[in-house]
Amino acid sequence: xxxxxxxxxxxxxxxxxxxxxxxxxxxxxxxxxxxxxxxxxxxxxxxxxxxxxxxxxxxxxxxxxxxxxxxxxxxxxxxxxxxxxxxxxxxxxxxxxxxxxxxxxxxxxxxxxxxxxxxxxxxxxxxxxxxxxxxxxxxxxxxxxxxxxxxxxxxxxxxxxxxxxxxxxxxxxxxxxxxxxxxxxxxxxxxxxxxxxxxxxxxxxxxxxxxxxxxxxxxxxxxxxxxxxxxxxxxxxxxxxxxxxxxxxxxxxxxxxxxxxxxxxxxxxxxxxxxxxxxxxxxxxxxxxxxxxxxxxxxxxxxxxxxxxxxxxxxxxxxxxxxxxxxxxxxxxxxxxxxxxxxxxxxxxxxxxxxxxxxxxxxxxxxxxxxxxxxxxxxxxxxxxxxxxxxxxxxxxxxxxxxxxxxxxxxxxxxxxxxxxxxxxxxxxxxxxxxxxxxxxxxxxxxxxxxxxxxxxxxxxxxxxxxxxxxxxxxxxxxxxxxxxx
Numbered sequence: 001x002x003x004x005x006x007x008x009x010x011x012x013x014x015x016x017x018x019x020x021x022x023x024x025x026x027x028x029x030x031x032x033x034x035x036x037x038x039x040x041x042x043x044x045x046x047x048x049x050x051x052x053x054x055x056x057x058x059x060x061x062x063x064x065x066x067x068x069x070x071x072x073x074x075x076x077x078x079x080x081x082x083x084x085x086x087x088x089x090x091x092x093x094x095x096x097x098x099x100x101x102x103x104x105x106x107x108x109x110x111x112x113x114x115x116x117x118x119x120x121x122x123x124x125x126x127x128x129x130x131x132x133x134x135x136x137x138x139x140x141x142x143x144x145x146x147x148x149x150x151x152x153x154x155x156x157x158x159x160x161x162x163x164x165x166x167x168x169x170x171x172x173x174x175x176x177x178x179x180x181x182x183x184x185x186x187x188x189x190x191x192x193x194x195x196x197x198x199x200x201x202x203x204x205x206x207x208x209x210x211x212x213x214x215x216x217x218x219x220x221x222x223x224x225x226x227x228x229x230x231x232x233x234x235x236x237x238x239x240x241x242x243x244x245x246x247x248x249x250x251x252x253x254x255x256x257x258x259x260x261x262x263x264x265x266x267x268x269x270x271x272x273x274x275x276x277x278x279x280x281x282x283x284x285x286x287x288x289x290x291x292x293x294x295x296x297x298x299x300x301x302x303x304x305x306x307x308x309x310x311x312x313x314x315x316x317x318x319x320x321x322x323x324x325x326x327x328x329x330x331x332x333x334x335x336x337x338x339x340x341x342x343x344x345x346x347x348x349x350x351x352x353x354x355x356x357x358x359x360x361x362x363x364x365x366x367x368x369x370x371x372x373x374x375x376x377x378x379x380x381x382x383x384x385x386x387x388x389x390x391x392x393x394x395x396x397x398x399x400x401x402x403x404x405x406x407x408x409x410x411x412x413x414x415x416x417x418x419x420x421x422x423x424x425x426x427x428x429x430x431x432x433x434x435x436x437x438x439x440x441x442x443x444x445x446x447x448x449x450x451x452x453x454x455x456x457x458x459x460x461x462x463x464x465x466x467x468x469x470x471x472x473x474x475x476x477x478x479x480x481x482x483x484x485x486x
Contacts, residue, residue, distance in 0.1 A: 012209070012213070017212065017216070018209065018212075019145050019146050019205075019207040019209065019212070020145075020146060020147065020148060022146065022205075026205065027146045027147070027155075028155070029203040029204070029205075030142060030146060030203070030204055030205060030207055031142075031143060031146070031155045031158060031159060032158075032203070033196075033199050033200060033203045033204045034098075034135065034138065034139040034142050034143070034159060034204070035139065035158060035159045035161065035162040036135075036162065036196055036199065037098065037102070037134065037135030037139070037162075037196055037200075038135035038136050038139045038159060038162035038163040038166065039135070039161075039162030039163065039165065039166045039169075040132070040135065040162075040166070040189070040192055040193060040196055041078065041132040041133065041134070041135035041136055041163070041166065042078075042135075042136060042162070042163045042164075042166030042167050042170065043166035043167065043169060043170030043173070044074065044109070044128065044129075044132055044166075044170065044189050044193075045071060045074045045075050045078065045129065045132075045166070045167060045170065045287075046071060046166070046167040046168070046170040046171045046174065046287070046290050047170040047171065047173060047174035047177070047185045047188075047189065048070050048071060048125075048174060048182065048185055048186075049071050049171050049174060049290050049291065049294075050171060050174045050175040050178050050294070050317065051174060051178040051182035051185060052068075052070075053300065053301075054178060054181070054182040055070060055118070055121075055182055058182070059117065059118040059121075061118055068291065068438055068439055069122050070118075070121060070122065070125055071287070071290070071438065072435040072436075072438065072439060073122050073125050073126040073129065073435070074125045074126065074128060074129035074132075075129060075287065075431050075434045075435040076126060076129060076431060076432065076435040077125070077126045077127060077128065077129020077130035077131075077132070077133065077431075078129045078130075078132060078133045078136060078427065078431040078434075079133070079427060079428040079429070079430070079431025079432050079435070080130055080133070080428065080431075081101070081129070081130040081131065081132070081133025081134065081137065082133050082136075082137035082262065082423070082424030082425075082427045082428055083259070083262055083263070083424060083428060084130075085097045085101060085133060085134050085137060085138065085424075086137055086138070086141075086262055086420040086421050086423070086424035087259045087261070087262075087420075087421070087424075089138055089141065089208065089420050090208070090210075090261075090418070090420055090421065092211060093206050093208045093211030093212075093215075094138060094141075094142055094145070094204075094206060094207055094208050094211070095200070095204065095205075095206045097134055097138060098134050098138065098200050098204065099197070099200050099201075101130075101131040101132070101133070101134045102131070102134065102193060102196060102197040102200065103197060104127075104131050105128060105131040105132055105193050105197075106190055106193050106194050106197065108124055108127055108128040108131060109128055109186050109187075109189040109190040109193055110186070110187070110190045111124045112124045112125060112128065112186040112189075113183045113184075113185075113186035113187045113190065114183075129431075133427065133431075135162070135163070136163045136423075136427055137420065137423050137424050137427045138420055138423075139159050139162070139163070140156055140159065140408050140409065140411075140412050140419065140423055141412065141419040141420035141423060142207055142208075143155050143156055143159055143412075144412045144413075144416060144419045145207035145208055145209060146207055149342065149353050149413055150339060150342060150343055150346070150353065151339065152339070152409060152412070152413075153334065153335070153337075153338030153339035153341075153342060153358075153409065154335045154336075154338070154339055156334075156338070156405065156408065156409045156412075157331050157332075157334035157335035157338060157405055158331070158335060160331060160334070160401070160404070160405040160408065161327065161328065161331045164286070164327050164331075164401055164404060164405070165324060165327045165328070167286050167287065167290060168286070168290075168320045168323045168324050168327065168397075169320070169324060171290050171293075171317065171320055172317045172318070172320045172321075172324075173188075174317075175313075175316070175317030176317065179313075179314075210417075261418055261421040262421045262422075262424040262425040262428065263425065265415065265418070265421055265422050265425045266425035266426075266428065266429065270478070271414065271471070271475075271478050271479070272411065272414070272415070272422055272425060272426070274464070274467055275407050275410065275411065275426075275467065276411075276425060276426040276429045276430075277429065277464070278366075278403070278407065278461075278464040278467070279403075279404060279407045279408070279411075279426050279429070279430055280426070280429040280430035280432070280433040280434070281433060281460065281461065281464075282369065282400045282403055282404045282461075283404065283430040283431075283433065283434050284430065284433035284434045284436075284437040284438075285373075285396070285400060285437070285457065286323075286400070286434070287434045287435075287437060287438045287441075288437050288438055288441040288457070289323065289393070289396075290438065291438045291441050291442055292441050292442065292445055293319050293320060293323075293393070294316060295308065295442060295445065296308055296309060296319070296380055296389060296450070297309045297310075297311050297316040297319040297386070297389075298310075298311060298313070298316035299311060299312060299316075300313060301316075303442065303445075303446055305446065306445060306446060306449065306450065307380060307381065307383045307450065309386045309389070319386075319389075319390065319393075321390065322389070322390035322391070322392075322393030322394045322397070323393050323394070323396070323397040324397070325394045325397070326372075326393065326394035326395065326396065326397025326398040326400075326401065327397045327398075327401050329394070329398055330365075330397065330398045330399075330400075330401030330402050330405070331401060331405065333361075333398075333402065334361060334401070334402060334405050334406065337361065338358070338361060338405075338406065338409065341357060341360050341361070342357045342358065345357040345360075353413075354475065354476070355410050355413035355414040355475070355479075356410075356468075356471050356472050356475035356476075358406050358407075358409045358410040358413060359406060359407075359410055359468035359471055359472065360406075360468075361402045361403075361405070361406040362402070362403050362406040362407055362410065362468045363465075363468040363469065364399075364402055365398075365399045365400065365401070365402030365403030365404070365406065366399070366403050366461070366464065366465045366467075366468065367399070367465065368395060368398060368399030368402065369396060369399030369400050369402075369403060369458075369461055370399075370457075370458035370459075370461045370462055371395060371399070371458075372392055372393070372394075372395030372396035372397075372398070372399055372400075373392075373396055373454045373455075373457050373458040373461070374454055374455060374458050375388075375391070375392040375395060376389060376392025376393055376395075376396060376450075376454055377392075377450045377451045377452070377453060377454020377455060377457075377458075378450070378451045378454065378455075379392055380392075380450035380451070380454075381449050381450040381451035381452075382451075407426075408423065408426075411423060411426055414479070444456070
């Protein structure tokens with residue numbers, strides 16, 4: 001049996017069933033499906049944001065912070081789901097980790113469209129976020145299954161458009177759906193999730209190599225069993241028609257290690273922790289702007305003492321185009337440059353790639369991001385033409401996306417083959433930050449005004465700026481010292 005396993009291991013790299021040997025068409029069908037899943041998951045978080053006024057009137061709630069919970073608890077659910085679904089993906093494969101949560105997400109979205117109380121809506125939204133977390137947490141891990149490090153940058157950049165553009169485009173779509181009533185937002189999410197669920201059967205194939213190898217081993221074992229004489233099976237009891245598995249201490253240890261790996265990475269590995277914190281902050285800033293852009297552009301949502309462009313209800317949602325342009329331009333830049341940078345630096349290193357080569361774009365993004373915050377904040381306080389505010393938003397999104405996307409790919413390369421666990425750890429932190437920051441965002445700008453509020457956010461981002469340079473110099477030493485253990 002050991003000889004067969006070694007032989008299978010030797011031939012796996014050339015095996016056509018190896019996901020990295022699939023045709024480009026099959027690979028990109030998987031990539032686009034998981035990208036859609038990531039987009040719908042994050043779009044679902046922000047689509048109800050423009051409906052805050054309608055929801056408060058429908059449920060007779062006056063405290064706007066309570067309405068913010070409709071968005072916040074969903075994002076919080078996005079953070080807790082990865083601790084369940086990432087281990088499932090590593091134990092049983094990607095397909096069940098995608099399909100079962102999406103199956104339960106459909107009735108959760110539908111329930112949100114019928115609930116009669118704010119508390120019921122908040123509870124349903126939390127579990128919707130919990131089930132919807134599979135897209136953001138497993139997407140890059142699925143891409144790492146399909147592509148080598150030298151090929152991974154472009155599909156990772158395409159995938160990142162979904163989770164990053166989701167909150168922005170979701171708010172824009174929500175601003176128009178709410179004109180028909182806020183419950184239509186959840187009905188639209190129900191239909192979109194159902195379509196996504198069907199796509200996972202039509203276009204998604206199992207891509208996790210260990211799961212595929214186990215499946216092939218079972219098929220070989222069944223083939224042998226058909227030709228071999230029957231023999232007793234250890235570890236299995238049968239009661240009636242239902243087999244009952246006795247978990248050995250070894251299997252229990254595997255479960256324990258797999259489910260504890262994300263928190264061990266987050267709290268026990270300083271490299272993963274530092275970049276997860278910055279990754280979380282950049283993601284939280286997106287949700288800060290989901291609640292502050294309406295204050296700057298919408299007449300109905302303006303706050304006393306703060307400048308507003310005072311656009312009407314049918315046009316203020318277009319202000320998110322600035323963020324969208326920045327995200328798309330940044331994704332295009334990363335798709336072109338990321339793999340080229342990686343291959344060039346690998347060539348200079350004797351053909352050996354390093355995860356730190358992903359951090360070139362991270363460094364650039366960390367410089368551009370706070371500059372955009374300063375431009376946006378001070379042009380708003382100076383009450384300049386609205387185009388200056390949109391340019392500021394585009395620069396913020398460009399720098400933020402460069403850093404966010406390249407950090408994700410760095411974490412995947414850094415933690416391979418435990419990519420899902422590393423992204424789960426980072427996703428938990430980013431979701432907690434994204435759930436908390438918007439609660440205080442409006443009061444921040446009311447107290448400090450646009451200029452100093454943007455300056456404070458920029459100053460918080462600056463201390464992390466030297467991190468990519470430090471990793472470039474000491475990355476190998478740090479990875480050896482804080483080696484990821486099974």
